[in-house]
Amino acid sequence: MADQVVTLQQIRMIITSRPFHKWLGLDVVKVDNSGIEIKATWREEWVVHPEWRNTHGGILAALVDVAADYALCAKIGHPGPTIDLRVDYHKPAMPGDLIARGAVIRIGSQHSVAEAQVFDKDNALVASGRGVYFTALPKG
Amino acid sequence: MADQVVTLQQIRMIITSRPFHKWLGLDVVKVDNSGIEIKATWREEWVVHPEWRNTHGGILAALVDVAADYALCAKIGHPGPTIDLRVDYHKPAMPGDLIARGAVIRIGSQHSVAEAQVFDKDNALVASGRGVYFTALPKG
Amino acid sequence: MADQVVTLQQIRMIITSRPFHKWLGLDVVKVDNSGIEIKATWREEWVVHPEWRNTHGGILAALVDVAADYALCAKIGHPGPTIDLRVDYHKPAMPGDLIARGAVIRIGSQHSVAEAQVFDKDNALVASGRGVYFTALPKG
């Protein structure tokens, strides 16, 4: 597996500059050769059902996508457009900050595959999945 | 395929009562035996890249999930927890309201499958996908 | 959607020339602008459980893959390597020939998405899914 080419500071700068990431309250906790760890700050708008108060699956899908894509970014220097995304939901994510861990599965010449897990504040696995990203270098 | 059992007014009431759906600015445009059509109201927080201004894939995943789940709801009377979700991204979704169309693929005794497409304001297909939902009736 | 560019005879020649397709007993039933219909000839080796005699999910996955890929082939003139494949299983496929119907979802400049359904001899939906294919023209 290729070595990490981007520092935590660089990847934090890219991630936190993006409007949707700001709304998700994202911060980079750790990045090393094994992958990336990103924290998301819980917000009331994530709730599906006003009584049960579980977090919407779309938020968990977004976190799988971001963690997988930035695990690739740490290795190749830039994130890539998502070609497709698959998310398995394991248990309801109740109110509280979430941690998403991303890792590269394979870097290809045209597209690359990475995976991610999302954990709740008690470190229980709430969702996991994989994405395929278009990572070919722009021509020119 | 089972007939629709929930009216547009009933499904609108369920959908719009949920905090994340309110944030997505969801409204039900249409519901009939062929499926459901849901509108999402664009917001600045959806933007990925401040210059390119494309909508984040997590938002599109959320819309696929909601449209697929409520296509099932229209047939069986309630939405079900998402078991897993798959989303293909077809082209960048630029600022503007989005339309998500959901349709049932198969209703099973334990879990059911539905699909959805997301269209931009020019009616171009920006994402599509499928979800599996736990739709067994609660015991008791 | 682009018009069909390959005739039934041409696509039958490509499909039936391939060893795995011969083993699956594939033949092209129909190809038109809406998609392709392929027949697979049941064989004893497909059985999972010797008593229940249901067909293995790997066979159904192969049929979803072939029907989706050749739906693209009918539009662009050649099949493409599968980037990824997603299959939902709806009910056990009991002994008997199977029909797989494929349709294009979107043709892109680099990769394309198509879907397929598999039906048993009583025309019941036993599996369905989607694949992403690398369909860029070779450089040269």
Added chain:
Amino acid sequence: MADQVVTLQQIRMIITSRPFHKWLGLDVVKVDNSGIEIKATWREEWVVHPEWRNTHGGILAALVDVAADYALCAKIGHPGPTIDLRVDYHKPAMPGDLIARGAVIRIGSQHSVAEAQVFDKDNALVASGRGVYFTALPKG
């Protein structure tokens, strides 16, 4: 994670009793708390293109499905029907025996998730994926 409850001999007996598994030339190499390793014996019928001689994606999908399902079997005592399957293809699998490694992601009360990788004879990753399985105990 639950401990392994099935021995290598027991799981070998289940796996090798099934017609499609026999055709795939499956044998269990190893089973422990971290997962299962299954070998598949290459056969000429797996070939897609008579000149390039790459293995069909349907065969790789079948191996992902088997390794994921029997990783669950090793923990819970029985395989479960596949609800859905997702496979990423990483590089062409050329003629030669294949190794599939399966591992459990999460065991649930109704359905469970497991993943698998497929390696060629040079130990290169050719495909990987995940499945959701119906693992609820039969009522009675």
